[in-house]
Amino acid sequence: MDQLPDSTSRGHTRTRSAVKATRPRSSTKGPLDADEIPLASPLSPQQAAPQGMFSVQHQQQQQQQQQQQQGGQSLRSPGPSSPHPRSAAQSPVPKRVLPPPPPKDFSYLLRPEIYHPLTPLNIPPSFRNSAKQPSPDTPIPDLLARGHFRAAAIAATQTLTAGGVDPTDYVRIFELLYTRLASLTLIDATALAAQEVKALEDLNSAFYVDETTGEHLVPWALRVLNVRLQAMGFGDPRRAVMSYYDLAREARAQLADATSRHDNSAKELWKDRLADIGIKVAGALVEMDDLTGAAHHLASLKDSEDGKMTMSKALLWLHLGDADAARRCVAHKSGEAAEKIVMALCDMADGEYEAALERWRELGEDLDDEMIGVNTAVCLLYVGRMQEGKDMLEGLVDTGRSSHTLLFNLTTMYELCTERARTLKVRLSEKVAALEETPDGWEKTNGDFKL
Amino acid sequence: MSHQRYPSHSDAVKEPHSVSLKVLRLSRPSLVTQYPVQPPSFLSAGGADIASRHPPPIPASLAYSPAVRTKLNSSDPEKERTTENTNPDAFILSPIVNLPPSFGSAYVGETFSCTLCVNHDVLLPGEGGPGPGQQKKTIRDVRIEAEMKTPATTTTTTTTTTGNTSTPSSGGGVTKLPLSPPSTTPGTEKGGGGVDLAPGETLQKIVNFDLKDEGNHVLAITVSYYEATDVSGRTRTFRKLYQFICKGSLIVRTKPGPLTTVGGRRRWVLEAQLENCSEDAMQLEKVVMDLEPGLVYSDCNWELRPKEGSGDGEMQKPVLHPGEVEQACFVIEEDGDGECGKGGDGVREQDGRIVFGVLGVGWRSEMGNRGFLSTGKLSTRFVKPRE
Structure with a gap:
């Protein structure tokens, strides 16, 4: 068996499959399946097992090893028999005295071919040619702080692939990779992110666990983002639900651990993360169009103190069309802004746009909120007062707002109010390009202006 | 292209219309989805304890900016504290709404709503503006008529009678649609329902129609107006047809x-x-x-x-x-x-x-x-x- 770490080994697909456990239900060939990728495998079973480790994942790997020996490529075939979902990779492994393991090699994430070029062609000229475009040597934190996410995505890739990153410096690699993927989702390039994320393969694999501390090497935020992106990339939305449950299981274990250690800050952290995952599951169900499933799931979650859970439930009912159920959600919140917002949305759902307009107006007197402004303007269009709505949205842009929704609704109104909407759209894009650069994002795409 | 619409000399009948008609089907507005992501650790470098706290999502990943500022005119300091984040920022749905992005599907049993916008189009200053030789036009007495043509043969006579309207639908026919809001716009009213449109102004109306039959529907809009220049004037009319298919649901x-x-x-x-x-x-x-x-x-x-x-x-x-x-x-x-x-x-x-x-x-x-x-x-x- 020639499966000791060997960065020059080529074609040992068995080794790689064994180390980086299979993806469930995936029939797509990932970049790491290609034969020419050198990949060290410090965690190969042969190496780990004799050292007295008999944690679950190693047993599984041995099983895989056997399967491979018997069935060649059988592990590649999708099937529920994958050992991965029950993998205990994330559970803290008992401390033990061992010589420090060799550092892991993440050079497979530094290959330029993983990353797609980002075209500037979908950027309106007003942004592309703006003096605000950052210079290529702007540091990534500055780019992010000023909302230059496309530039940040490019810079992250350049740093990763330029050869200056130590392949074993996983902290930096994952930080850059997360910046890359998160930025892509912010510039309407989620589809690209869903392809690039495949390079990570299975984050539940033992390869991603520090065998000394048992901690996962990948930052939580990247693991969470990875779930949605991989589900998209592999075209299997159900997978997201399952993967979130994997993360939730780990969060629960960490929470229990923190509680037993009386580590309050860790406890709060894992509590928040667990709650977040709970809501993400509902989101995944909504994306799968399983709205009733999402409603049942949300109903099983505890209401948060800030009222966001109540709002989420009400919005889900509205999305499903059940305005009465949405109203019931906020019935006990009378007087609060959340109740007024839901009631206004319910009026819109009932087709009572005049009544909704009244409510939005009232809300707008107390709160200076982009959502209230946009929704008021939309109601104005539905009652035949588009001109006022358009003025209102332009006013929001003047105060520095520039959400996709605001721009979409405003350009839709431009399309209605003249045959030559293009001029107005271009002018709007110039106005938005002149806005201050904020972390909310500065650069917009042609799609934002329907150009 | 836009210049063709305003030739420098008036060229009899073939001259393009000075008003345009634009329509949008008014299905319900939809809640905007958002995909919250946590800020990259680069962003919170100052916060140091990034690993020990669960940060709120990066604002750019939300459907709208969660920053809530109270109106500045309020001198009451208590007011400041009543601000709240209206966005359930961990969830996929947000309370902000989008106008319908497309026509979508029309189904028997639903009410079809559509907004009609008649615009007095003018060249904007950036587009060169009205040339010196171009005559200034006045648009008066704009009228809109809307009709719905329903399928000629009604195959589903037994199944579709909408309960909430009084207009009986005979198989195949043309229904004149009432326009809302009714023409009572103050100031611009003249001569029996017509409306004057200043340059750049829009006359917006909304029509509703209960869909009762499967098959081809045609929304026919007729716009007429009086176009006056300094020396002459004439009444002009055009008609636009919008066809769609209504399906059973x-x-x-x-x-x-x-x-x-x-x-x-x-x-x-x-x-x-x-x-x-x-x-x-x-x-x-x-x-x-x-x-x-x-x-x-x-x-x-x-x-x-x-x-x-x-x-x-x-x-x-x-x-x-x-x-x-x-x-x-x-x-x-x-x-x-x-x-x-x-x-x-x-x-x-x-x-x-x-x-x-x-x-x-x-x-x-x-x-x-x-x-x-x-x-x-x-x-x-x-x-x-x-x-």
């Missing part, structure tokens, strides 16, 4: 059957299968019978389920995803003491059949869009009551 199958007589009253069971044949999920709001005189019914469906408390334990109305079927059932019986044929309130029998009445189904789809349709008269063969 619900298939209703019914099956009546006799039940044993109770207390001399005849009873029947009526089973109904409701199949969602649209492309969207729908929630059944009500499934009710509208019976002929002399009959009563009891509902054996979800309406019966107990409404416990007023919290989340409320009864759940059935949701039908595309292709799904919900079964409904009713027990129909004779009213009164069952002496059929006695007086005028007996059960109506026709050609050896007992006519029950109609079944009405009301539903709601995304963002509360409503639909309603009722079946034709349902009946069963007369069966001698079993004693």
